[in-house]
Amino acid sequence: MERLMFPQIVHDLLVLIQILVIASADLCYVNKEVANCSDRGLTSVPSTLPENITTLLMTRNKVVDIEGFAFKQYANLKNLDLTNNKIKTLNNHSFSGLGCLESLNLEYNFLNLSHNAYPALCFLGLVSLQRLLIGNNVALEWFLNPRGLCNYPDKAIGQLQELQELSVDGLPNGVFGLGFSRLRHLKRICSITFFLSITVLGLIYRYRWRITYFYYMVRDRYNLLRHQDDVERQFISDAFISYASEDRDFIDTLCNNLEGQGKRLVVHHRDFRPGEPIGANIVKSVQTSRHTVLILSGSFLASHWCRYEFEMARMEAVYDSRSVLIVVKIEDVSAADVPRELLYLMRSDSYLEYPDNAEDQVIFWVKLGEAISN
Template identity: 25%
Template sequence: MQVLHIENVEFIIDLQKFLTFLERRVIWPKHIFCFKEDTIRRLVLKNVSYIFDYRESDTLNSSYVRFILNEVIPKAIYDINKLELRCNYQKLREIDLSISSTRSSGYMFMLTGFHIYPELQTLNLSYSGIKQIPLKNFHQWRFYFQNLSFLDLSYNNIEEIDYLLLDHDWNVKEERTLYVNISHNNITQIRAEIVEKLVNFPHLFLNFSYNPINCSCTEVMETLLRLVNNKAKWSQTKYRPYLFLLDMECEYPKHFKGRHLKELSSENLHCQFDRIDILILEPVIFLSVFVLILIMAIIFLTKYKEEVEILFIRFNVFPSCVGLTRAEEKVYDAFVAYSSKDTDWVRSVFERTNSNVLQQFNFCMHHNDFVPGRTIHQNIINSIQLSRHTIIILSNHFLQSAYCMYEFQEAYKQSLEESTCLLILVLMEEIPKGSLTRELKTCLRTLNYIKKTDSRFYSKLQSALASNLQ
């Protein structure tokens, strides 16, 4: 067989049976999968559509069908591709796949992923609803279509052409010139630098005529019009294949609709029309952005109320708050909350007899300053209220102590009530996040903490203790 011609046909596929077929992972023999690869010369599948037939049920509803079409089938295609089954169409010269409303986004992958076409000269994909030029890297075209001379992508929905030229050196000598037809698409702007590249590619011709050009006042348009009006360039031989650019018509804005590009110049773009539109739109855009930011801020503040409040306290956003207490109103510079199992280290750092660095500060520690006769809870509350800061010696032992956690909760509560930067966290060791309470996680996210092993431990602690002094 040399010619296979199928036209104006609608294939109806039972989706349930098709899924069953995919699940079985049937491996087709090559002579079935590749058909007549050694003899076929012309393949026409024109105006051919594929419709999946299914009855909506609990297992096949519309959302599930979309999932099948967008996820399951492409994955199945990929799995087939891993079988490394390749068809080598040695004599195939023409493929016509035009006029299709059901062309899959993965169709080009199927076309090139399974087959090689060493003699293919014409590939027609017009009227297929294609939204972007398939195979962005043109090296792939030269690998799969080594002798391709005509690629028809006209009457599709392609919107840009820039990336066509990024990955292939068209100055390299090619055996054939590739003619690519992307006319009658949805390309609204042509960049001058792209045209300048195209005229220097002797083995590539790109026909982008009959596209709806937007002639609004933009830098891209002004640059293009300077090129269009450069008569010296258009008299050169290499520019002549692209003379159609001069006769391309504006589609937008309305006051330029139907005007040829050669009739315009960067000076008479009448940018004031566009600027009037901008002046009208600016307040609307500003108001919309303001409302959007306001809504996002409300959502953020609602969700992260405590974190924001602690940050405000930390950076003294509200300096007039009652929380900025004077030193003389407090008895201690800091109440030190720690586990009894960390006592040796705490005493070595905070007791005046052991530390010369912190001698100017007065610390409240439960083994020295708790008042006999009062309950532990009363002593904790009283100590926190009489101190400008509460230093949390955070360790795994601390987390395991109910009294330590009560000390933290009271200090955390007072920070919020007094709007003061009350808490100072000293991290004794690495602690798994799962061991931390929600409040502790909030503090570690929003407050600077000091690691026990920090080489600048004392200077950072002194700086933290000196805050809120007046």
């Protein structure tokens, strides 16, 4: 009986000694096959844990770098949690030897989605990995140079052919490379930041002119309500002239002819209020003028501000239910260069074309004056 008990006592003592060594050396708590090394201030992977552990928790430590073969003695690991460390880069073979690993969590570190942070062989050997979490990482380089981070690390992730779930941060204009084509078992990609940001940015871009118009409209009408008792629409001018600076000579001629007829005009080089944002000046001029006259030319089509003026006038026509736009074509332009909305306007409504001979020009100025008065 005593002979049977002696080996058991020795075994228990050895286990106790092992636990004490682990606790004193690495400050980790081991319970059966689970090693909890969280909140221990560790800067590297512990080397004296039981080799048969299947779960290793190393959250909220100070690990900056995962060296090659750092986990080679823990070949039975199935779950590895390295969240909330300070990891900036991985190395080739960082996880080599972990052929049984099924879940790897690297969230809340400082890993950017570059090939420098994820070298091609960093996940080599993870033949059983099904779940990889690398989202919610904060990388200063991303914010400083977002254009430099446009490709997901497909060479590294492409090694994980058994991967089923991937959580990853979103990249502006992010590109999933050819490596992702090898992930035939992938069922889920979770990238909330990516899809949300792309959706929001897409909507903002699509409705950018409406958003801009509404901003200035609300601001100006709020000021009107504050400073005026009578809020009825009062037009300050008959026409706001939208033109490119290269067409300034024609604008001088236009002002001489139309103002000679008693028309009140707004032209930006002369009438915009100094110190006021250009966008605010444009919206105010559109809203306080009966019409906006577009001086269509090649230079007009190449000008960002001319496009802005056209879009603001178009929004005014839609939301104030009145005829706003008058198009004056002063030179031949390619239909391919004309914005779709402006091309539709020209095809559905009449527009004026500036003639070459002097007699027709007299008639042209009369017709333009009448159009502005209507």
